[in-house]
Amino acid sequence: xxxxxxxxxxxxxxxxxxxxxxxxxxxxxxxxxxxxxxxxxxxxxxxxxxxxxxxxxxxxxxxxxxxxxxxxxxxxxxxxxxxxxxxxxxxxxxxxxxxxxxxxxxxxxxxxxxxxxxxxxxxxxxxxxxxxxxxxxxxxxxxxxxxxxxxxxxxxxxxxxxxxxxxxxxxxxxxxxxxxxxxxxxxxxxxxxxxxxxxxxxxxxxxxxxxxxxxxxxxxxxxxxxxxxxxxxxxxxxxxxxxxxxxxxxxxxxxxxxxxxxxxxxxxxxxxxxxxxxxxxxxxxxxxxxxxxxxxxxxxxxxxxxxxxxxxxxxxxxxxxxxxxxxxxxxxxxxxxxxxxxxxxxxxxxxxxxxxxxxxxxxxxxxxxxxxxxxxxxxxxxxxxxxxxxxxxxxxxxxxxxxxxxxxxxxxxxxxxx
Ligand SMILES: Cc1cc2nc3c(=O)[nH]c(=O)nc-3n(C[C@H](O)[C@H](O)[C@H](O)COP(=O)(O)OP(=O)(O)OC[C@H]3O[C@@H](n4cnc5c(N)ncnc54)[C@H](O)[C@@H]3O)c2cc1C
Numbered sequence: 001x002x003x004x005x006x007x008x009x010x011x012x013x014x015x016x017x018x019x020x021x022x023x024x025x026x027x028x029x030x031x032x033x034x035x036x037x038x039x040x041x042x043x044x045x046x047x048x049x050x051x052x053x054x055x056x057x058x059x060x061x062x063x064x065x066x067x068x069x070x071x072x073x074x075x076x077x078x079x080x081x082x083x084x085x086x087x088x089x090x091x092x093x094x095x096x097x098x099x100x101x102x103x104x105x106x107x108x109x110x111x112x113x114x115x116x117x118x119x120x121x122x123x124x125x126x127x128x129x130x131x132x133x134x135x136x137x138x139x140x141x142x143x144x145x146x147x148x149x150x151x152x153x154x155x156x157x158x159x160x161x162x163x164x165x166x167x168x169x170x171x172x173x174x175x176x177x178x179x180x181x182x183x184x185x186x187x188x189x190x191x192x193x194x195x196x197x198x199x200x201x202x203x204x205x206x207x208x209x210x211x212x213x214x215x216x217x218x219x220x221x222x223x224x225x226x227x228x229x230x231x232x233x234x235x236x237x238x239x240x241x242x243x244x245x246x247x248x249x250x251x252x253x254x255x256x257x258x259x260x261x262x263x264x265x266x267x268x269x270x271x272x273x274x275x276x277x278x279x280x281x282x283x284x285x286x287x288x289x290x291x292x293x294x295x296x297x298x299x300x301x302x303x304x305x306x307x308x309x310x311x312x313x314x315x316x317x318x319x320x321x322x323x324x325x326x327x328x329x330x331x332x333x334x335x336x337x338x339x340x341x342x343x344x345x346x347x348x349x350x351x352x353x354x355x356x357x358x359x360x361x362x363x364x365x366x367x368x369x370x371x372x373x374x375x376x377x378x379x380x381x382x383x384x385x386x387x388x389x390x391x392x393x394x395x396x397x398x399x400x401x402x403x404x405x406x407x408x409x410x411x412x413x414x415x416x417x418x
Contacts, residue, residue: 002083006090009083013091016067021060021098030272032279037364039273041371043104044224047180054139054181056101061136071134078130108177109133109140113186116256117205120244125205129184138183141208142256143173143230150175151384153188153253154197158232160189160204167191167204167242169235179215179228182208186256187232188249201249205241212236222370258323260379274300277344280361284348295347299340306333325392332385335376342369
C-alpha cells in the first residue's frame with residue numbers, strides 16, 4: 001500500500017509542477033496559415049541546437065527526480081518512489097498540462113535500456129547506472145542492428161572476446177538512434193561463434209564516450225541525421241558490465257524488444273495533426289469534394305479504431321500481462337494510418353508538396369512524408385509484423401523465412417494462444 005493517497009499525491013504533484021513550469025494555455029483552435037507549418041516524423045535539429053535542447057531535457061528530469069517524480073514506480077534503492085503505476089499515470093497526465101522540455105531523448109534509454117538493466121545487470125552496473133538514467137544524468141541507446149542483421153537479429157557478427165576480467169568488443173552497428181548524444185549503450189555481441197546463432201550471444205552495457213567507440217552520422221532522406229553507424233574498435237568492457245549470463249544474450253535482447261514494442265504501442269494517435277489536415281482540406285477548397293471526404297472519413301475512422309485498440313493493449317500491460325502480438329497489431333495499425341495520412345496529404349496538395357513555392361503549409365509536409373517510411377521499418381518492419389499477426393493471431397502456417405526464430409516472433413512467448 002502506498003503511504004500517500006492518490007488524491008494527496010496529485011495535489012502535491014500539481015503544486016510541484018505549478019511552482020516549476022508554466023501552465024499550457026488552454027488548447028487553441030488551429031488556424032490555417034498561423035504559427036509554424038512544420039510537420040515532421042523525427043525532431044531533426046542541428047547538432048549544436050540539439051546539445052542545448054538535451055541539456056534542458058536533462059535539467060527538467062533532474063528537477064523531477066529530486067522532487068520524487070523521476071521514477072515514481074521504481075525501487076527506493078535506486079531513487080524511485082515505489083508507488084503504483086496509477087500514480088505515474090496521474091503524474092504524466094498532470095505534466096502534460098504544463099510546458100516542459102521534450103523528454104524524447106530518454107525514450108530509448110528509459111523505455112528499453114533501463115528496464116533491461118533492472119532485470120539482467122550486475123549489482124555494480126545497476127548501482128552505477130539506474131539512478132543516473134532516471135535522473136537524466138546519463139542517456140542510453142540501443143546497439144542491436146548491424147549491416148547484415150536487422151529482422152534476423154541473431155545473425156549479428158559484432159564479437160566480444162574475453163581477456164581476463166574484461167571483454168574486448170569489435171564490430172559495427174548501424175541505425176543507432178541518438179548514439180551521438182548517448183553516454184551508455186546496450187550492445188548484443190557474439191561470444192561463441194561455434195554455438196547455434198541464437199545461443200552464442202551476450203549483452204553488455206558499454207561506455208559510448210570511450211575513444212574505442214567511433215560514431216558516424218547517417219543522413220536520411222529528410223536531410224537530418226538522427227541515426228548513426230557505430231564502430232567498436234577493440235572496446236574494453238569490464239565483466240561486471242555483462243547483462244545476464246554468458247551466451248544468454250538472446251533473452252536479454254527479448255527483454256529490450258518487449259519493452260520497445262510496448263513503448264511503440266503506447267504511442268498516441270497524433271490528434272493535432274488531424275485538425276491540421278481538416279483545415280488544410282478546407283483551405284484548398286476540397287471539403288465538399290466527395291472523393292476527398294471519403295478519404296478523410298476513412299482516415300479518421302482508422303485512427304479512432306487503432307486508438308481504442310492501443311488503449312486496450314496498454315491496459316493489459318498495466319494490469320501485469322507481457323506485451324504480446326497485439327503490440328504488433330498496434331505498430332502495424334500506426335504505420336498503416338501514417339501511410340493513409342501521407343496519401344491524403346499528397347492527394348490534397350499535389351505538386352505543391354514536392355516543389356517549394358514558399359506557400360505556408362505545403363512543402364513543409366515533405367518532412368513528414370519522407371520520414372514516415374522509417375516508421376515502417378523501426379522496431380520491426382511491417383512485413384515482420386504481418387508475419388506475427390498471421391501466425392500468432394490468425395493461426396496461419398509459420399513463415400518459411402531464413403529463420404523461424406526472429407526476435408519479433410519470440411516476443412509472444414507466454415502470451416500466445418494455440
Ligand atoms: C527510424 C529507425 C530507427 C532505428 N533505430 C534503431 C536503434 O536505435 N537501434 C538499433 O539497433 N536499430 C535501429 N533501427 C534498425 C531497425 O531495427 C532495423 O532497420 C529493422 O529491424 C529492419 O532490419 P534491416 O534494416 O536490416 O532490414 P532487413 O531485416 O534486411 O529487411 C529488409 C526487408 O526484408 C523484409 N523481411 C525481412 N525478414 C522478413 C520475413 N521473415 N518475412 C517477410 N519480409 C521480411 C523486411 O520487412 C524489409 O522489407 C532503426 C531503424 C529505423 C528505420
